[in-house]
Amino acid sequence: MTKSAAPSTEYPGLFSPHQEPLPGALDGELLYSWCARFHRLSGNSKASTTSQMLFGHATTGLRHDFPGQLGYFGAATGGHLGTLQEIVQARTQFALHALFLDESTRRATESVFQGNDRSQLSRTLGLSRSGQVSLTPLKACPACIGEDRGTVLTGWWRMDHQWPSMYACLKHRCLLNVMANQGRAHWLQEWYLPVELREDQWAEHTEMGQSQVERLIHIARWTEALLHQRDIYFDATLLRHVYLYQAKARGWMTWDGALRFATLRAAFADSHRGLEALPGWEFIKEVGSVNGGFLGLLLRKHPGRRHPLKHVLLMAFLYEEPLDFYAQYENSKLILETEGPAALDRRLTDMQSRLIEMVESEGKSANASCLELGIPTTQGLRLLTRKNVAVHRRPRILTDALKAELEALLRAGTERDEIARRLKLRKAYVKDYLATQPELRNAWEQAAKVQLAARYRAHFLRVLEDNPDVPIKRIRRIGGNGFEWLYRNDREWLAENLPGIWRRPET
Numbered sequence: 356m357t358k359s360a361a362p363s364t365e366y367p368g369l370f371s372p373h374q375e376p377l378p379g380a381l382d383g384e385l386l387y388s389w390c391a392r393f394h395r396l397s398g399n400s401k402a403s404t405t406s407q408m409l410f411g412h413a414t415t416g417l418r419h420d421f422p423g424q425l426g427y428f429g430a431a432t433g434g435h436l437g438t439l440q441e442i443v444q445a446r447t448q449f450a451l452h453a454l455f456l457d458e459s460t461r462r463a464t465e466s467v468f469q470g471n472d473r474s475q476l477s478r479t480l481g482l483s484r485s486g487q488v489s490l491t492p493l494k495a496c497p498a499c500i501g502e503d504r505g506t507v508l509t510g511w512w513r514m515d516h517q518w519p520s521m522y523a524c525l526k527h528r529c530l531l532n533v534m535a536n537q538g539r540a541h542w543l544q545e546w547y548l549p550v551e552l553r554e555d556q557w558a559e560h561t562e563m564g565q566s567q568v569e570r571l572i573h574i575a576r577w578t579e580a581l582l583h584q585r586d587i588y589f590d591a592t593l594l595r596h597v598y599l600y601q602a603k604a605r606g607w608m609t610w611d612g613a614l615r616f617a618t619l620r621a622a623f624a625d626s627h628r629g630l631e632a633l634p635g636w637e638f639i640k641e642v643g644s645v646n647g648g649f650l651g652l653l654l655r656k657h658p659g660r661r662h663p664l665k666h667v668l669l670m671a672f673l674y675e676e677p678l679d680f681y682a683q684y685e686n687s688k689l690i691l692e693t694e695g696p697a698a699l700d701r702r703l704t705d706m707q708s709r710l711i712e713m714v715e716s717e718g719k720s721a722n723a724s725c726l727e728l729g730i731p732t733t734q735g736l737r738l739l740t741r742k743n744v745a746v747h748r749r750p751r752i753l754t755d756a757l758k759a760e761l762e763a764l765l766r767a768g769t770e771r772d773e774i775a776r777r778l779k780l781r782k783a784y785v786k787d788y789l790a791t792q793p794e795l796r797n798a799w800e801q802a803a804k805v806q807l808a809a810r811y812r813a814h815f816l817r818v819l820e821d822n823p824d825v826p827i828k829r830i831r832r833i834g835g836n837g838f839e840w841l842y843r844n845d846r847e848w849l850a851e852n853l854p855g856i857w858r859r860p861e862t
């Protein structure tokens with residue numbers, strides 16, 4: 356119904372962009388927020404008048420997650436906020452969804468934003484059955500609001516804080532305030548701005564302990580990292596494999612590929628306790644049911660399209676660092692492209708024939724082969740005996756030379772997996788050895804931390820080197836930059852050894 360290039364004369368009597376004061380959009384500002392500030396300047400008394408002016412519709416502009424009629428909006432404001440694609444990508448919640456949409460679906464969705472068909476939008480985003488189409492409440496950080504009082508008097512809604520997976524401010528490491536549920540009847544009625552909200556318009560704070568706040572900060576960090584992966588598409592089937600590989604690495608899968616689902620579910624429930632109280636996160640409760648709620652859906656054979664929040668929660672649960680996840684994902688993609696989909700499954704299940712092949716045809720030792728494949732040695736040996744494969748077992752007792760080598764590697768802080776691989780020992784053996792010697796264990800932990808810090812420092816310096824003259828604020832947004840880790844664990848080094856980075860331009 357609208358033509359994006361329509362001249363402003365098509366909106367007679369309502370408004371002309373040349374006469375109305377159009378505020379500049381702030382960097383990272385939600386579209387709804389800009390409209391709310393425009394509403395104040397326009398002097399309109401009714402919210403619907405402003406929505407009508409900007410969107411040609413009395414309420415669609417008041418939807419803060421996904422407003423419709425953006426073609427109309429673009430024409431009515433003379434492209435003041437950029438193209439439709441730019442607005443959708445930078446000022447609505449679309450960017451998080453886009454990571455999980457293939458190219459053609461992405462384009463189809465962008466065209467849906469031209470109109471105002473909510474059910475078509477939900478269908479295109481694949482959310483019709485997820486029960487999560489409802490609006491995520493508006494959120495704001497109390498400390499950020501305080502800072503805004505000096506500049507933008509009304510405050511503004513930051514895009515960063517509106518994602519459904521965001522309940523913490525990364526700048527201030529605190530919980531976000533959530534706008535109180537106004538009830539369905541009050542939706543789409545007003546242009547709210549954070550500074551102007553009355554006390555009773557904010558929801559009461561959900562009781563959160565320190566570990567819950569830390570978990571929310573972790574999830575927020577993940578959200579931020581993922582959003583910097585522009586132009587990437589995470590395929591649900593590939594993701595499922597990546598999740599399962601990591602579940603296996605975390606010990607939640609038997610060596611022949613059966614998921615220890617009850618244990619995994621319990622671990623998830625444990626680390627997310629209490630978070631089901633957050634608006635939009637109620638579905639977490641279902642993890643306790645037999646089918647495992649969203650975990651069951653994401654890990655089953657045909658995962659289908661799910662709400663991005665669910666993926667973010669699972670990723671952040673399985674992995675500590677986004678960098679590790681990207682590496683696994685790229686690796687799995689490579690396997691898919693070079694060896695085909697069956698190879699992905701084989702990596703999870705078909706370990707028996709691979710073990711026999713390694714020992715029988717490639718002449719590797721049973722211990723080393725089991726280690727490489729992540730098979731418990733006793734089970735591997737049992738299988739090889741049953742299949743009449745000749746096995747040379749290495750002696751269990753360490754020679755003095757091997758012992759000296761083991762201690763040296765431990766004191767250097769070498770990772771246990773790496774030691775096991777190099778010395779052809781079982782991982783559990785190295786672990787047990789450490790457990791019996793507290794002094795050695797301390798030394799190893801210290802050295803390992805130093806090594807890890809060295810890796811993060813080197814990586815971060817490389818990012819700085821690759822991005823000369825880029826302000827530190829933008830450097831921090833580069834996915835997997837290592838800054839957050841250093842900031843948490845190695846702040847002195849950042850401050851002392853890199854005074855130069857603080858002198859980069861602020862914006």
Ligand SMILES: [Zn+2]
Nearest residue numbers: 496499524527
């Ligand atoms: Zn803040």
